[in-house]
Amino acid sequence: MTVEISLQHEFSGFSLDCAFAIDRPGISALFGPSGAGKTTIVNAVAGLLRPKQGRIVVDGQVLLDTGKRICVPVFRRNIGYVFQEARLFPHMSVDENLRYGWRRSEHPASEGEIAHVIAMLGLDHLRARGPSKLSGGEKSRVALGRALLSSPRLLLLDEPLAALDNARKDEIMPYLERLRDDARVPMLYVSHSLEEVSRLADRVIRVEHGRVVAQGSVFDLMAETTFGAVIEAKVSSKRPPDGLSVLVFDGGELIVPRLKRPGGVRVRVRIRAEDVMLALEEPGGISANNVLPAAIADIRDHGEAQADVRLSCGGVGLLARITRASATRLQLRPGKNVYAIVKAVTVDPQVTLWERETPPASKA
Amino acid sequence: MNFTLTPAETEALLLSLKVSTVAVFCALPFALAAALLLARGRFFGRNLLNGLLHLPLVLPPVVIGYLLLVVLGTRAPLGAWLLDNLGIRFAFSWIGAALASAIITFPFQLRAIRLSLEAADPGLSAAAATLGASRLDRLATITLPLAIPGIISGLITAFAASLGEFGAIITFVSNIPGVTRTLPLAIFTAIQSPGGEWEAARLCAISVAIAIVAVLAAELLTARARTAIAR
Incomplete structure (x- = not known):
């Protein structure tokens, strides 16, 4: 499992120029202050944003190569995305939301795997409900499950906890840890919180002003900060x-x-x-x-x-x-x-x- | 006083309902397509198109009726061609009345659908794309279902407006009893004929009743569609 990312993009006075690779499972954190370009990077990986120049290769498949005019559309990339707001489909039940990506997957998860994900995220009792009847933390878990059940080869998480209060964060963290330790899908986790990164990430890619300023294991990175x-x-x-x-x-x-x-x-x-x-x-x-x-x-x-x-x-x-x-x-x-x-x-x-x-x- | 409808009144009422129903449902696909284009598309001339599509709202209906006559009258090239080759006759037929109504009320549908499309979170469609849904798939499973309240309220507003259409119909397809004499035309005829005040009043009461029912139905159906969406 390898992901190679190299991007150059410019918009309204901001320039992004970064390259990095992810060559192992677990959680790689894109860590940096707000406005550093982290979301732009994951949007480009997902295909929601087309950078001026760039090359993205996942597992040997070229998803983007502006030099060769290759740009695989979002829906064919098979990359999961958990947005900051859960973005659940309001006209579908939790169960229909969970199965939306599964139905469209090229290699759909078996009923056993579905049951595994639903159990891991504690969603069983929520399945018949509608999204408007869920708490913030429950919505996040459904969004996570929905992305996982589309059997992505890479899962992008853009500050999935940022919109939640501390109690909700503590509620979600263990699920994310379980997911990481389940180690079925590599994850690129965007965060500006040292606490989240120190707790969840295996590797950290530090981004500032659109540049990668450091990358390495989470332990090396933490030793470089004043966080402890x-x-x-x-x-x-x-x-x-x-x-x-x-x-x-x-x-x-x-x-x-x-x-x-x-x-x-x-x-x-x-x-x-x-x-x-x-x-x-x-x-x-x-x-x-x-x-x-x-x-x-x-x-x-x-x-x-x-x-x-x-x-x-x-x-x-x-x-x-x-x-x-x-x-x-x-x-x-x-x-x-x-x-x-x-x-x-x-x-x-x-x-x-x-x-x-x-x-x-x-x-x- | 006798409140049973006379055969002529029933005829006008049923014709009005038929013309309006056909008009709004035939205009719906075009309104949907135009609303999608205007709400989502970014292209040169978008504002111009928007203005053109809203013209029926500001043009005098008589002008629209006249233009239709010029284009689709039996002696006009297109009208004659349609009649000769496809057997479709717009002039002096109820189909022509439906076409005139559809054009006049098209902006009502367009506007309602466009507003509901623009109010929808584009992030939901993006989320569906990351889950493997193609553009058409997203349209069918996310965008359109979420626009249903707008579609319903557009349909009913356009239907109510269509029931009142007068100028374009009388200009394009004339006032033929049982063929093109819809409720407003029947009211007009009654007022024109000596001693027809009572009949005109009865027809007006029917119009008012239909309008009230339509508005209430719009409210109810839209509210129900909204709750169905926000599960």
Whole structure:
């Protein structure tokens, strides 16, 4: 499964010039601020917008090649699209909506697969209803199911959560995670939210002012932002201390409040920069449970008095926000070995731990 | 007082209903096509076409009747050709009355359908395209079903307006009892004849009743179509 995208487009003072490839399943996030050109990119991939110049190849089939005057029409592209507004057909029931793309699919999903998608998205009890009788979150799920049942070879999601309030977002997230881990269809997910991207994406393509400014694994990207580090870890089967769980990752072990998860399950943990303390020597007699040896990758000023220290902890990125005065006092500089201290209680499993049933196909 | 309709009155009423029904249903496909073209199409001369299609609304009906006579009269080339080769006779026949009504009331249908097409979210059609629906498929399964309220209200408004058509009909197909004498023409005739006031009043009452029923039916059917769409 490969998708190659290269686009040049211009409109009203905005120019888009970007190229990237997606060569693995899972969720690739198109991440960037509003107006960066993300929606323009997915619209061009779907065929809803015809760029001035470009080439789009999906699984070896050329969908667009302006040089050769090839432009496959939208309805023949077999690319699913989940819009920000659900865009359900108001004159059809949920079930008719779900089957609209399925009926027109070249390789229609079997009844078993339909049942699987409907169960995965929790839509069974909604099937007879009309779209006007659904909540915002339910509409999003139906839109997701409708796109999936058209058996697309690539699924585009344009800020599918942006129109929802936080409670609805939390309601949809687990479905998106399940979908990602189901790993049947690669997804290109447009978002400007670090939270969504850190939780859902495997790979991130950062777009700013119509250009791709960075791309790589979500973990590398997060280590580059001030959002804090996102670490993927496995729940250890080791018998943990009272009320706690042990997570194993490449940089060592992380003790966190008890997770009701069996050993071997993979989770994502977010460690906020403010919650990481640094020490030059391995401290003893402190309450914090996690003392991780790490090397300083670089130091950047944050505001007037603070500094963000990027750490490599067994190859895994961590971020510590300390005062600039401390950085001077400890004579911190890139390459220096330090100990990162993380209080177990700051890793809140409700907010920052995300379950992942299957390991990712690979990490970039 | 006797409220039973006389044979002549019944004849005028039934003829009016026949002429108007045929007129609006024959104009509907053209109105649909024109509305789609104007609502969705982006082409040179779109505003000009829009103006031309709305001409029947502003032209005096007598002018339209006269133009029809010039083009489709039995001695006009096209009218003669149609009569000789296809056996279709517009002049002095109820078909001609229906044609005149269709042309006069066409803008009512066009306008109602166009408004409902323009009010529809083009995003729905785009969504259908990403789900594999071709242009024609989208038209049949998304665009037209969503325009049904507009189509119904256009049909009924045009029907009501058609029942009142006078000038174009009397100019084009004349006032022949049982053939082209629709309700308005019958009212006109009654007023013209001495002692016909009572008959004119009765015919007017029938017209008013039909108009009220049509307007109520339009409201009801449109509302029902809307609820059926917004499930």
